[in-house]
Amino acid sequence: MNESEVRQNKITKEWVIYAPARRKRPWDFQKPEQERAQPPPPHDANCPFCPGNDHMLESITMEIKDENDNGLWGARLVPNKYPALTPSDGINRYTKGIYLAMKGFGYHDVVLETPYHNRQIGQMSVQEVERIVDVYHKRYRELMEEKANMMIIIFRNYGRRAGTSLIHPHSQIISTSMVPVYIRWREEMALRYFDEWGRCVYCEILEYEMKDGRRIIYENDHFVAFVPFAAEVPFEILIMPKIHKANFGKTSDNEKSDLALALKSILERLRKKLNDPDYNYIINTSVRYRAEEPQLHWHLLIRPRLTTMAGFEIGSGININPSIPEDDAEFLKND
Ligand SMILES: [Zn+2]
Ligand SMILES: [Zn+2]
Numbered sequence: 001m002n003e004s005e006v007r008q009n010k011i012t013k014e015w016v017i018y019a020p021a022r023r024k025r026p027w028d029f030q031k032p033e034q035e036r037a038q039p040p041p042p043h044d045a046n047c048p049f050c051p052g053n054d055h056m057l058e059s060i061t062m063e064i065k066d067e068n069d070n071g072l073w074g075a076r077l078v079p080n081k082y083p084a085l086t087p088s089d090g091i092n093r094y095t096k097g098i099y100l101a102m103k104g105f106g107y108h109d110v111v112l113e114t115p116y117h118n119r120q121i122g123q124m125s126v127q128e129v130e131r132i133v134d135v136y137h138k139r140y141r142e143l144m145e146e147k148a149n150m151m152i153i154i155f156r157n158y159g160r161r162a163g164t165s166l167i168h169p170h171s172q173i174i175s176t177s178m179v180p181v182y183i184r185w186r187e188e189m190a191l192r193y194f195d196e197w198g199r200c201v202y203c204e205i206l207e208y209e210m211k212d213g214r215r216i217i218y219e220n221d222h223f224v225a226f227v228p229f230a231a232e233v234p235f236e237i238l239i240m241p242k243i244h245k246a247n248f249g250k251t252s253d254n255e256k257s258d259l260a261l262a263l264k265s266i267l268e269r270l271r272k273k274l275n276d277p278d279y280n281y282i283i284n285t286s287v288r289y290r291a292e293e294p295q296l297h298w299h300l301l302i303r304p305r306l307t308t309m310a311g312f313e314i315g316s317g318i319n320i321n322p323s324i325p326e327d328d329a330e331f332l333k334n335d
Contacts, residue, residue, distance in 0.1 A: 122268035159278025202297030
């Protein structure tokens with residue numbers, strides 16, 4: 001790519017600018033050696049999530065055993081000590097002058113991914129990652145039982161630039177009683193595509209990407225990982241199930257194992273190739289009442305935090321990506 005190109009996200013219709021003049025090569029995004037943090041110890045006596053500190057937790061909602069029975073638990077779910085939302089408040093809307101408001105209803109959980117303070121997903125065994133996926137899945141289904149939970153977001157913030165300073169490996173699950181416009185917009189665009197073309201836009205992209213191959217990084221029986229054609233940031237990755245399903249809660253046991261495998265493989269590569277970058281990942285799944293829809297297709301989105309949003313991005317909503325998706329995929333493809 002020698003000239004500037006503006007690409008459209010086929011799902012959301014958002015535009016992304018690729019400017020060769022501002023271009024960086026994949027290795028330019030590697031974290032410099034001096035910025036790499038000291039590896040943390042396997043156990044921290046002051047960490048509330050480390051074994052031996054259960055008294056620092058308010059409660060334990062769920063626990064998955066370690067089948068190897070070494071005396072430690074495998075994965076856990078605990079309530080967030082500083083929740084963004086709490087389930088005790090109702091979902092009724094009220095006005096304040098001309099403005100609309102409501103109580104902050106919702107659940108805010110923390111998934112403790114391992115008892116080891118320093119073991120990140122890329123370094124875990126597949127069995128360990130399966131436990132994490134299992135907690136996501138079980139909790140997702142549980143929260144879905146409650147009608148007021150309209151949207152459930154499962155996400156992981158890794159590193160300071162991704163919004164966390166807590167070292168102990170963890171992810172979070174938040175449910176809300178409202179569906180934000182951003183999600184409605186994405187759903188609406190998928191619906192329009194379905195009404196026009198009679199098929200799921202995600203399935204269409206999946207099929208095309210697998211045939212084209214240039215942006216594919218990884219594949220197993222049930223999942224494909226690729227850099228989207230209009231990736232918003234360098235090394236953005238989608239991990240998408242090959243079988244069409246709107247709802248993450250409908251994931252089968254075989255799919256869960258393959259998701260664990262895909263996640264481990266991708267995060268291991270990011271860690272190795274880019275020197276442990278900060279990132280967020282999010283499971284995008286259908287909101288309540290859309291769980292059976294033929295136009296929605298759940299997936300996991302990874303956004304490494306290698307660039308900073310500046311004025312143009314904030315003002316226009318258009319990202320300038322200094323990297324090229326095909327180059328990023330090539331760089332991550334090979335072990
Ligand atoms: Zn810890
Ligand atoms: Zn689909």
